[in-house]
Amino acid sequence: xxxxxxxxxxxxxxxxxxxxxxxxxxxxxxxxxxxxxxxxxxxxxxxxxxxxxxxxxxxxxxxxxxxxxxxxxxxxxxxxxxxxxxxxxxxxxxxxxxxxxxxxxxxxxxxxxxxxxxxxxxxxxxxxxxxxxxxxxxxxxxxxxxxxxxxxxxxxxxxxxxxxxxxxxxxxxxxxxxxxxxxxxxxxxxxxxxxxxxxxxxxxxxxxxxxxxxxxxxxxxxxxxxxxxxxxxxxxxxxxxxxxxxxxxxxxxxxxxxxxxxxx
Ligand SMILES: NC(=O)c1ccc[n+]([C@@H]2O[C@H](COP(=O)([O-])OP(=O)(O)OC[C@H]3O[C@@H](n4cnc5c(N)ncnc54)[C@H](OP(=O)(O)O)[C@@H]3O)[C@@H](O)[C@H]2O)c1
Numbered sequence: 001x002x003x004x005x006x007x008x009x010x011x012x013x014x015x016x017x018x019x020x021x022x023x024x025x026x027x028x029x030x031x032x033x034x035x036x037x038x039x040x041x042x043x044x045x046x047x048x049x050x051x052x053x054x055x056x057x058x059x060x061x062x063x064x065x066x067x068x069x070x071x072x073x074x075x076x077x078x079x080x081x082x083x084x085x086x087x088x089x090x091x092x093x094x095x096x097x098x099x100x101x102x103x104x105x106x107x108x109x110x111x112x113x114x115x116x117x118x119x120x121x122x123x124x125x126x127x128x129x130x131x132x133x134x135x136x137x138x139x140x141x142x143x144x145x146x147x148x149x150x151x152x153x154x155x156x157x158x159x160x161x162x163x164x165x166x167x168x169x170x171x172x173x174x175x176x177x178x179x180x181x182x183x184x185x186x187x188x189x190x191x192x193x194x195x196x197x198x199x200x201x202x203x204x205x206x207x208x209x210x211x212x213x214x215x216x217x218x219x220x221x222x223x224x225x226x227x228x229x230x231x232x233x234x235x236x237x238x239x240x241x242x243x244x245x246x247x248x249x250x251x252x253x254x255x256x257x258x259x260x261x262x263x264x
Pocket of ligand 1: 023024025026027028029030050051052074075076077102103104105132159160161162208209210211212213214215216217
């Protein structure tokens, strides 16, 4: 969407209605966040974005029974889809109060696997991790900035990961994922400083969801203690609880699902 745009949208001309958007909602934590946001009923419009809506069957099922839900195409590596999605929200709601950037990649069908050792590092996989996990969130922030600026107590949350903490890195490995999440944390921190200076500040947070039972964690859950990996529904509830409990003064911080601060 045209950056810096402050055209008045439908939501501002009428009664204030809260609007949420979840980026990366086809499955896993993003899908559970959409489901929980709809169940809570606080948002009159929930936008859910995914790369291929025609293959996001569970999201489509949710949309059939919830008219508050609108599904949009968005691939963080394709900037035209970002612009088109922001334009759709501009025309439909004219604002965003809560935006959760969820998409992330640790392994995928193109052969990306977390590296065990230096010899496993591949330029393509490293680039892809940075593109999706770090740059993706920043481009989403840039494209939806004008809409967030028109939100009330507007919040932008990026789903990060504790393994992106430099201070907490005790096991090594996972070069691309760790480094891309550390980069994401820096981008959020930097963005928080800029957005705190706005006439109507927008808060932003990096959040660790805990270990969650999703496709992303599936290959790595075998040796975890019973109960450590929680269902996505539980993760979504606790993430939203924490996010709503954070104060604007805490903007720019890195928090776990229970609200505790994670060292950088
Ligand atoms: N699960 C955990 O234990 C855990 C722990 C710490 C942090 N996290 C973080 O939590 C977030 C969600 O992870 P998850 O566990 O729910 O993973 P998941 O089930 O593997 O889901 C990943 C999501 O990211 C989307 N995605 C991937 N590349 C994308 C792109 N280029 N553009 C837009 N969307 C894209 C996927 O869409 P498609 O369906 O189109 O592939 C999918 O919706 C990630 O940022 C992850 O790093 C997860």
